[in-house]
Amino acid sequence: MAKEKIVLAYSGGLDTSIILKWLKETYDAEIIAFTADIGQKDELDGLEAKALATGASKVYIDDLRDEFAKDFIYPMFQAGAQYEGQYLLGTSIARPLIAKRMVEIARAEGATAIAHGATGKGNDQVRFELAAAALAPEIAVIAPWRLPEFREEFPGRAEMIAFAEKHGIPVTASAAKPYSTDRNLLHISYESGVLEDPWFDASDAESKGMYLLSVDPEDAPDQAEMIELEFAQGDVVAINGKELSPLEVMEQLNELGGKHGIGRVDMVENRFVGMKSRGVYETPGGAILFAAHRKMESLTLDREVMNLRDSLITRYSTLVYNGFWFAPERLALQALVTESQRNVSGTVRLKLYKGNVIAAGVKSPVSLYNPEIATMEADPTQAYDQGDATGFIRLNALRLKVNSGVEQNQK
Incomplete structure (x- = not known):
């Protein structure tokens, strides 16, 4: 009789290495290890061999x-999410x-469950499982x-290290790196x-x-770029006149931002599970x-479109942070965002200097800025009659005057 198959999100670190072996023994199952290359660089070196040596039947x-x-x-940056x-x-x-790729592999392999190494105190457990619920509710987690x-x-970690030694699982765990990291194309987090x-x-x-990813801003070049x-x-479709794919854009912006010490954030944030946590982030290209x-x-x-989109930034950002990327409300918000971006086209010039991103010019063939209307000199278009402002101010002041009268009568 064929064994049950479980797809494990595998990083090769201490936790997922132990979990791979533990799942195989506890559930008497075939473990399919899956690692997503989302920009971890050399962290992926040797992972396949290590997973197979630890007991995986197959590695993606x-x-x-x-x-x-x-x-x-x-799409997330179109929404202005922060x-x-x-963060x-x-x-x-x-x-x-x-999570999306995990459930795709689970279905292709006939697996009945997926597994992850996220702790019960963090946000990632929620993100993985909400995504899986939205995409493949029939697959257990x-x-x-x-x-x-x-x-x-x-x-504790001592027991995990002892288990690894007992089963010949190579792990690197020491006090030399007294924090945990998570790296991808967009950032590195430290916590x-x-x-x-x-x-x-x-x-x-x-x-x-x-x-x-970045030099200390104090050590960044003294010459702005x-x-x-x-x-x-x-x-963004091009940098300095050269057309690039989204991946190439992110890689080049990371290099430029890192060179100038851009994108470091140190914050105490509110986790979805209810506690505060301190995180340090490097996001040079994203910044x-x-x-x-x-x-x-x-x-x-347009002003009102911007106001509407901006009023939804907190909601959108919280949905992403809490793991509701595939939820219908995020998809609905994304449709609004996509519509708002139809004319967000043109060129932005920036100056990069010691941790700062400084605006240095912007132009667009679909600009809504008309210098002839905005000028403090005579308006050749006569699109704006300054005298019209009198009635505009009077109407907007009406409710303030009424409210003030009521306040005065109560004294």
């Missing part, structure tokens, strides 16, 4: 970088893509860290360990070795893209 390492950039990062005013959602936006028998066997103390200064000299980004319907997109919109987006 799928290059999803193009899809990640085009279908996840770009969680709690700082550009680098980890959050990767999880629905990983196994979350070992929420199972009492797993936590009883592995109350836990020494960073759990919000008073710990993650910007000082002792922490400089932590950052992988000018770049031009060309937009078409809300998306440039966010600033450039906003600048492009300032010239081409």
